[in-house]
Amino acid sequence: MNFLDILIVEDERVVALDLKFSLVGLGHRVVGLAARGEDAIRLAHQHRPDLVLMDIHLDGAMRGTEAARLIREQLGIPVVFLTAFAEDDTLLEAAAAAPYGYLLKPFELRELQAAMTMAFARRSAERGVEVAQRRLSLALEAAELGVWEWSDADRGFHVDGRTESILGGLPRTFVEAREAFLSRIDPADRPAVSELLAHGSAISRVVAARAPDGRPLWLELHARHFGGDGAGGGARVIGVIQDVTQRREMEDRLRQASVVFRTSAEGILILDEARLIVAANAAFCRLSGYTMDEVLGNDADELLHARRQSDQFFSHLSESSEHHWHGEVACRRKDGEVFPVWEHVCAVHDDEARLTHYVLAITDISAIRAAEAQMRHMAYHDALTGLGNRHMLEERLDIELQRARRSRHLLALLFIDLDGFKVINDTLGHATGDRLIQVIAGRLSAAIRRTDVAVRLGGDEFVVIAPDIDRPEDCAVLARKLLVEIAQPVQLGADMVSLTASIGIALHPDHADSVADLIMEADSAMYAAKAQGRNAYRFFSAEMSSRARERLLIEQGLRRALQTDELVLHWQPVVDLNGGLTVGLEVLVRWQHPELGLILPARFIPIAEESGLIQALGRWVLMTACRQARLWRDQGGPRLRIAINVSVCQFADEGFESGVRQALQDSGLDPASLELEITESVLQRPEQNQPVLERLRALGVNIAIDDFGTGYSSLALLRQLPVDRIKIDKSFVDDLADDPHATAITGAIVGLAQTLGYALTAEGVETAVQRERLRSMGCDDAQGWLYSRALPVDQVPAWLAGQAAVLVG
Numbered sequence: 001m002n003f004l005d006i007l008i009v010e011d012e013r014v015v016a017l018d019l020k021f022s023l024v025g026l027g028h029r030v031v032g033l034a035a036r037g038e039d040a041i042r043l044a045h046q047h048r049p050d051l052v053l054m055d056i057h058l059d060g061a062m063r064g065t066e067a068a069r070l071i072r073e074q075l076g077i078p079v080v081f082l083t084a085f086a087e088d089d090t091l092l093e094a095a096a097a098a099p100y101g102y103l104l105k106p107f108e109l110r111e112l113q114a115a116m117t118m119a120f121a122r123r124s125a126e127r128g129v130e131v132a133q134r135r136l137s138l139a140l141e142a143a144e145l146g147v148w149e150w151s152d153a154d155r156g157f158h159v160d161g162r163t164e165s166i167l168g169g170l171p172r173t174f175v176e177a178r179e180a181f182l183s184r185i186d187p188a189d190r191p192a193v194s195e196l197l198a199h200g201s202a203i204s205r206v207v208a209a210r211a212p213d214g215r216p217l218w219l220e221l222h223a224r225h226f227g228g229d230g231a232g233g234g235a236r237v238i239g240v241i242q243d244v245t246q247r248r249e250m251e252d253r254l255r256q257a258s259v260v261f262r263t264s265a266e267g268i269l270i271l272d273e274a275r276l277i278v279a280a281n282a283a284f285c286r287l288s289g290y291t292m293d294e295v296l297g298n299d300a301d302e303l304l305h306a307r308r309q310s311d312q313f314f315s316h317l318s319e320s321s322e323h324h325w326h327g328e329v330a331c332r333r334k335d336g337e338v339f340p341v342w343e344h345v346c347a348v349h350d351d352e353a354r355l356t357h358y359v360l361a362i363t364d365i366s367a368i369r370a371a372e373a374q375m376r377h378m379a380y381h382d383a384l385t386g387l388g389n390r391h392m393l394e395e396r397l398d399i400e401l402q403r404a405r406r407s408r409h410l411l412a413l414l415f416i417d418l419d420g421f422k423v424i425n426d427t428l429g430h431a432t433g434d435r436l437i438q439v440i441a442g443r444l445s446a447a448i449r450r451t452d453v454a455v456r457l458g459g460d461e462f463v464v465i466a467p468d469i470d471r472p473e474d475c476a477v478l479a480r481k482l483l484v485e486i487a488q489p490v491q492l493g494a495d496m497v498s499l500t501a502s503i504g505i506a507l508h509p510d511h512a513d514s515v516a517d518l519i520m521e522a523d524s525a526m527y528a529a530k531a532q533g534r535n536a537y538r539f540f541s542a543e544m545s546s547r548a549r550e551r552l553l554i555e556q557g558l559r560r561a562l563q564t565d566e567l568v569l570h571w572q573p574v575v576d577l578n579g580g581l582t583v584g585l586e587v588l589v590r591w592q593h594p595e596l597g598l599i600l601p602a603r604f605i606p607i608a609e610e611s612g613l614i615q616a617l618g619r620w621v622l623m624t625a626c627r628q629a630r631l632w633r634d635q636g637g638p639r640l641r642i643a644i645n646v647s648v649c650q651f652a653d654e655g656f657e658s659g660v661r662q663a664l665q666d667s668g669l670d671p672a673s674l675e676l677e678i679t680e681s682v683l684q685r686p687e688q689n690q691p692v693l694e695r696l697r698a699l700g701v702n703i704a705i706d707d708f709g710t711g712y713s714s715l716a717l718l719r720q721l722p723v724d725r726i727k728i729d730k731s732f733v734d735d736l737a738d739d740p741h742a743t744a745i746t747g748a749i750v751g752l753a754q755t756l757g758y759a760l761t762a763e764g765v766e767t768a769v770q771r772e773r774l775r776s777m778g779c780d781d782a783q784g785w786l787y788s789r790a791l792p793v794d795q796v797p798a799w800l801a802g803q804a805a806v807l808v809g
């Protein structure tokens with residue numbers, strides 16, 4: 001028998017005291033006496049008795065049943081009613097308070113003792129269940145689990161535990177049709193749950209569902225079907241449910257991260273806190289050349305980096321609040337090859353901010369670096385030859401100038417221009433020209449010192465920077481060496497080509513102290529070397545710069561002259577050697593300069609050719625000459641051959657042929673009166689030029705070869721091409737009187753022309769002896785100062801009239 005702490009609630013004091021004595025007599029302890037309900041509640045809170053003996057009728061407004069209900073709800077203390085009433089109303093009222101006993105007064109003490117013992121025992125048993133229930137509910141809470149039950153009997157769902165996120169505000173027990181419940185589940189997972197409810201299979205799976213607010217959820221369900229108990233309890237399904245949305249999302253993210261890890265083109269390593277590799281992806285193995293086995297467990301820094309650099313970024317990581325570092329590092333592959341890498345290192349911490357891992361990602365940037373290097377190379381090099389370009393010239397020259405200023409050495413700049421390259425390019429074609437430039441570039445590079453720099457400025461111009469020169473003579477030695485190298489014949493397909501160059505040299509500090517001046521003055525010196533007869537070198541001298549200025553002046557002035565009628569045509573008569581009659585006029589251009597006076601073509605035609613102005617100039621000459629010739633004819637002048645010089649550059653131009661048609665059409669000149677004088681170099685490209693010559697011929701225009709004998713036309717070529725006339729060069733005519741060799745050559749040319757059926761004109765006839773020799777050899781026509789110089793336009797009619805008078809006379 002347990003001795004209990006008892007609270008007595010009785011409005012009749014005598015009864016209460018009597019009861020107290022009896023209980024004390026039984027060994028119990030009475031912790032208080034109360035006559036009112038409110039006092040009873042207060043004393044119960046204060047003393048926490050094991051049991052309350054409660055009268056139903058009390059002093060005050062509160063009835064014993066109400067006080068009992070509150071004590072039970074608030075404190076879980078069992079209450080036994082002691083009352084004299086047994087009416088139904090009172091019993092019902094008492095039952096609502098779920099009492100642990102109900103004794104009708106008067107009662108025996110032993111009845112009271114029995115009732116109290118039962119009440120206490122029942123309460124003790126209930127306490128055990130409550131503890132178990134509480135334990136279970138805390139466990140569910142801790143595991144964030146909900147319990148659900150579906151019963152056949154009421155076709156309702158009962159839930160307990162953690163279900164708010166799943167069911168929202170639904171009550172713990174709710175009745176819901178099976179279909180309604182199933183509609184919460186994703187259609188793909190519905191059959192399995194439906195099967196469970198209908199046939200009792202067990203289920204253990206994660207299903208997709210929707211929260212009442214429409215949010216997608218992932219629920220983990222574990223449930224089993226329990227059959228009916230045969231005693232009216234129908235079949236039930238009981239299980240646990242858990243909202244695993246977060247876990248599932250995390251898993252999804254991990255899965256995605258894992259795919260990224262596996263398939264990334266970046267090499268990725270995961271290192272532990274000691275920086276040993278715990279995981280690597282396939283890209284890393286591919287980049288590094290190591291197998292997975294060779295990678296795992298190794299120190300990343302030792303395995304990968306060309307230089308030890310972990311200190312650099314790992315120390316940075318520990319100091320930085322950002323926990324990552326990136327930058328370019330050099331890595332080494334398994335085969336020893338070092339390659340540039342963009343590396344990203346990131347520290348990984350756990351929830352307690354403890355460092356656990358590092359993630360190291362590498363991207364091979366060798367292709368980017370190679371492209372950059374190639375772009376840098378392209379920016380500073382000439383694509384055709386691989387030599388430096390103007391950019392490099394300016395930069396290197398600037399550096400070398402600064403060095404030279406500090407040292408006592410000379411710095412030389414050699415400006416190299418190939419002689420006659422343009423003719424080769426125009427005659428043998430650009431591809432051959434390019435090949436030739438490449439060969440020359442190769443020879444230049446081979447001939448210079450390692451500290452010298454060779455640059456191609458474009459076209460056929462090269463520059464060599466030679467620093468650390470002791471004396472100017474050393475530079476002359478270098479220039480001579482380069483001239484010898486360049487002059488070696490070059491085999492280009494079937495052709496063997498020989499080329500010379502002109503070199504101009506400017507020195508620092510003797511001639512210039514700036515990049516621009518050095519280049520300009522070496523350029524001037526180069527022109528001087530050309531003027532000197534080519535295949536030569538010249539050092540810069542002060543008077544050269546005035547020539548360079550003049551050259552510039554001519555080029556600029558010529559542009560203007562073409563617009564402002566400063567160009568004029570002079571006409572040199574061509575005379576029939578036998579009859580002495582004027583049969584033609586050669587058109588020779590002059591420049592009537594407002595300040596410099598009459599300028600001869602030798603001074604400006606080469607500049608026009610180099611600057612491209614020759615096309616415009618040629619068109620002007622053609623048009624003006626044709627119009628003038630037509631005018632004289634219209635004025636009753638004789639029918640004459642009008643010979644016009646065509647430079648090889650003009651001929652190479654696509655618009656040339658149409659320009660000739662245009663001039664003939666506009667002027668109305670008879671094409672048979674027009675003779676185009678081309679040089680032998682035009683013949684060197686028969687496949688290009690033959691069709692043009694033929695079409696011009698078909699127009700009725702005559703073709704003459706000027707300066708014949710000075711070029712390198714072969715007989716075979718000559719026969720192939722549509723040519724009407726050969727003009728014997730003045731150099732042969734000059735020597736006719738006293739050089740038997742020249743006489744023999746001229747004789748041979750005359751013989752050749754006669755055999756091939758060409759007409760002949762001798763140029764530059766100055767003496768009667770020359771005239772007689774030519775006539776005796778069988779030459780047809782002649783021109784030269786013996787007859788007349790080239791005449792201004794207004795003197796031509798008088799000349800022609802005079803000729804006619806001579807003839808008539």
Ligand SMILES: Nc1nc2c(ncn2[C@@H]2O[C@@H]3COP(=O)(O)O[C@H]4[C@@H](O)[C@H](n5cnc6c(=O)[nH]c(N)nc65)O[C@@H]4COP(=O)(O)O[C@H]3[C@H]2O)c(=O)[nH]1
Pocket residue numbers: 572587588589600601602605618621645646647706707763764765766783784785786790
């Ligand atoms: N010492 C001497 N010289 C004589 C004698 N007879 C003629 N000459 C000169 O010799 C040159 C003959 O012209 P070229 O060989 O076609 O040589 C021409 C021709 O290649 C070129 N040229 C002249 N006009 C034109 C033109 O309109 N277009 C083109 N493309 N070139 C032209 O300029 C060159 C020089 O022309 P010019 O100075 O007019 O010089 C002319 C003429 O004045 C003589 O008996 N003795």
